[in-house]
Amino acid sequence: MSQVVFEAKNLKKYFYLRKTLKDSLQGKPTPIVHAVDGVSFTVNKGEIVGVVGESGCGKTTLGRVLLKLIEPTAGNIVFEGKDITKLTAEQMKLYRRKLQLVFQDPFESMNPRMDIYSIIAEPLRIQGLDKDEAEVEAKILKTLDEVELKPAEEYIYRYPHELSGGQRQRIAIARALVLDPEFIVADEPVSMLDVSIRGEVLNLMLRLSKERDVSFVYITHDLATARHICNRIIVMYLGETVEQCTADELVYSPLHPYTKALISAVLPPKPQEGGVKAILEGEVPNAANPPSGCRLHPRCPIAKEICSKQSPELRDIGNNHLVACHFAKK
């Protein structure tokens, strides 16, 4: 069970912005957005790892970098014991069978000119696994069955615009599953869905991880859903990991002030017993120009002088609970 499938080592992705003519004449440095700045974690077989953070903290970029849809600036990606960071597109093609992606917006993620059959068959065609048409069809029907679109025959010749958001997201998961991947990055797969459908899609992911031993990285801004399905959760702020531990531990004993703030921002089921308390003030700073020291310090309620000068290390304070805060204690 605890076999490591996927490992990210000190991943970095910087985006270089364009300088204005004036800035380059004045010799100013090229502005850099530190979208992902040194993130490391491992994913075990059949495990669901949540990546949680505010908008703009770099979680989506992280998801793309993990699958090498964007080349990382630095760091390594290890999949099944092999470093795939430096592989060319040709070499990557074989690994793409095992690494898949589910998108946030089910209305955007399908070519409107393709029917469901073609959409799900596409990964097979790209990978050259479509030699036997009957086999392809059987595979597609089986996969549709697996994502609980029944009866599958009724769906395969329809077009995406004829389906609801929940049905589309199931199609998107079916497309990711059709190659029998080992590892799926799910980028906010339920944030565009109605609350009533979210649970079903999340439970589907949970079932797939248990039954088929598929590993997931579940990217979300919603701690509640992350806690529901994830084994472990990584909290990101401005491209950096601030806390990483099991889901229950994160929710019941958060150590980093940012995590605490996130948990406090989850809407309580009984609002009459006290509403949401705003712990953090202000907006997320510009990622092109992050604060010195601890990146949270301008907004942090417990910040001291050291925070603005020294960047805290990500420390293990026991029981594999990693925190990046000068004041975190068990």
Next chain:
Amino acid sequence: MKKRGFWVNATKFCREFISKPQGRLGLIILGLFIFVAVAAPILTPYDPIDDLYLAEGMAKPAWAKVLPGNSKLPVTVHTRLGFNEWQVASGEDLHNAEEIKENAFAIKTTPGEFSKLVHDVNYKTDPPGNFHFETRYSIDASEETTTVLAFVIVDPNGKEWRLWEKKIFGSLKPQDLLIDSRQLDLKTRLGLTIFDEASKVIFAKKGQYKVLLRAYSEGEPAIITMEPVAVNIQGKLHGVLGADHMGGDLWSQLIYGARISLIIGIVAALIAVFIGTAIGIASGYIGGFVDEFFMRLADVMLSIPTMPVLIILSSLIGKNIWNVVILIALFSWTSTARIVRSQTLTLKERAFVEAARASGASKTYTMLVHILPNVIPLVFAALVLLIPGAILYEATLSFLGLGDPTTPTWGRMLHNARSFGAFTMRAWWWILPPGLAITLLSLSFVFIGNTLDEILNPRNKERA
């Protein structure tokens, strides 16, 4: 079942298109031109380039007769006088004999007597510019027989104009007979000077004329066989749209011109759109240096004034219609490339493109399978909107005399009209039709293109 969605979309699209008055009008006009272009050989018996001297130069359309001042103008006559048209006045009629070709006629002379074939013509207008008779004849007779054959026109006063006469000894193999009012020996035989116009003299009167074929033989009977006589009287009223300065048929030039204009417009636009789409998708999807290179190239092409360059190039590379087509295409791809590129830029950020990449799709695959089908509607509208431009460019080049002189185009018609005095002669039947045709055909494509653009361009669509 698999094509269901496609057909539903197609039907919906057609219904939407038809519901717009502009689109409907454009389709009707275009349909008309396509019909005319396809049916050209049925709609006119004449060749637009080779058939000359069908009428007097700048003959007016036949229907112009109803206009004031035109009622006495001579009508152009084209006919063939076969055996049904000839009456045997004297001699033995042989036209039913089996050995004689279809519609030809034959007469057997009685030695010492005149044999006559007569055709009556009622001529009530002013004299025509020229007349022209053409046939083939042969004589079958013994060697001792002498035959005299004559072609005569008898005017209403009974005066005989002997246009042609020949004395033949024995038999004669089939040979051509050609009588033209401009022939010098004809004028001499009639006692005219070379400056007289024979047709004006002969047809000076109005009334009943007779065309007479007369044979006289001595010795034994001779059999004279003659193929149908092609008659061409070049009047000042001719056909549907009159004639040009050389007596060429303007109607046939106009409808064959529709063919050329449609072909040139569509082929040039197709080439341009093909280039534009390929470049647009490539520079939008690949980006970087490729993008920079092609877009700067497009900028340069856009900033060059097209017409002067086209004039220079087409005069350099020769007057071939396909050269012109390729030149026009090379100068028209930029707009398509820009539209396609901008659409590609938005498409490549769409999640389905990323999903394909996540499955290992190559750039070529993504461009062909995901980008191309999604830009096709835009490309289609661009194609239709490029056609009128190409038609106008071609017409302009031909009008300036840089087109292919052996191809009947509307620009060439206008060029000839300008060069040979149609404007000073106020030959409206020569100037207006090609001009109107160019305008209408271009307009129909603009109408259709606008409607397509309205329906297909995502910019104009309310978000569903």
